Ligand SMILES: Nc1ncnc2c1ncn2[C@@H]1O[C@H](COP(=O)(O)OP(=O)(O)O)[C@@H](O)[C@H]1O
C-alpha cells in the first residue's frame with residue numbers, strides 16, 4: 001500500500017506549489033509562450049487546454065527545464081527553478097510525462113520504473129555512501145517499491161515485458177509509475193488520454209484521481225474536454241501562446257474568448 005505521507009512530503013497547503021510568472025518563450029520569431037502566469041496549489045487538480053500549437057507543451061518544457069524561457073520566472077515550493085536542469089527540477093519533486101512517450105524500449109517494465117528512481121535524492125546518495133551489502137539491501141528495497149507503483153497503476157503483470165512490446169495504454173501507465181516512484185508533489189501530464197479508447201479513458205480518470213488521493217497535485221494538458229472538465233478544479237486556457245482564461249471548468253467553458261478560440265474564428269463573427 002502507498003500512503004499519503006510518503007508522497008506529499010512537507011508542503012504548506014496554504015502556499016502555491018507552483019508559480020508561473022510572466023513566462024515567455026520564443027523560437028526565432030515565433031512566440032510559443034507569451035507572458036503566461038498562473039499558480040497550482042498543493043494537492044490540486046488542474047487542466048491546461050488550448051488548440052494545437054497554443055504553446056502547452058512548450059510551457060511544460062519551460063517549467064521542467066527542457067527549454068530555457070526567454071522571460072519570466074518559475075517558482076516551485078517557493079524556490080526559483082527558472083532555467084534549472086531537468087534532473088534538478090525532477091529531484092525537487094516536480095515530475096512529468098511526455099506527449100510522445102519516452103520509455104526505454106529495450107528495458108523491461110520494472111527496469112523502466114527503476115530508472116524513474118534514479119534521480120531521487122536518496123537513491124543517489126545511498127549508492128555513494130553505503131557499503132555494498134547495505135547498498136544491495138537498499139536496492140532491493142527500491143525494487144519492492146517499484147513493484148508497489150506497478151501495482152498502483154495496475155500493470156504489475158507486465159513487469160518483465162519489454163517496454164516496446166506493451167500496448168499503448170499500458171505504456172502510458174508505465175510512464176506514470178515511473179514518475180511516481182520519485183515521490184513527486186506535482187505531476188505534469190502531457191495529453192495522458194491521447195490514443196486511449198473510451199474504456200481506457202475512464203480508467204485513466206480513476207487513476208488520476210487515485211494519484212491525487214495521495215496528495216500529489218496534477219497539471220494535465222488534455223484535449224478530451226469531458227475528462228479535463230470532470231477532473232479539474234482550475235483550468236488554464238492558452239491560445240497563440242497567451243493565457244486567455246483561467247478558473248473553474250464552468251467559468252472557462254462560458255468564457256467568450258475560450259469559445260472563440262475553440263470555434264477557430266477570430267474577428268469575423
Ligand atoms: N522545438 C521547437 N522549435 C521551433 N518551434 C517550436 C518548437 N517547439 C514548439 N514550437 C512551436 O511553438 C508553438 C507551440 O507549440 P507547442 O508548445 O507544441 O503547442 P501545443 O502543445 O499547445 O500543441 C508552435 O507554433 C510550434 O510550432
Ligand SMILES: [Mg+2]
Pocket residue numbers: 056057058099
Ligand atoms: Mg503539445
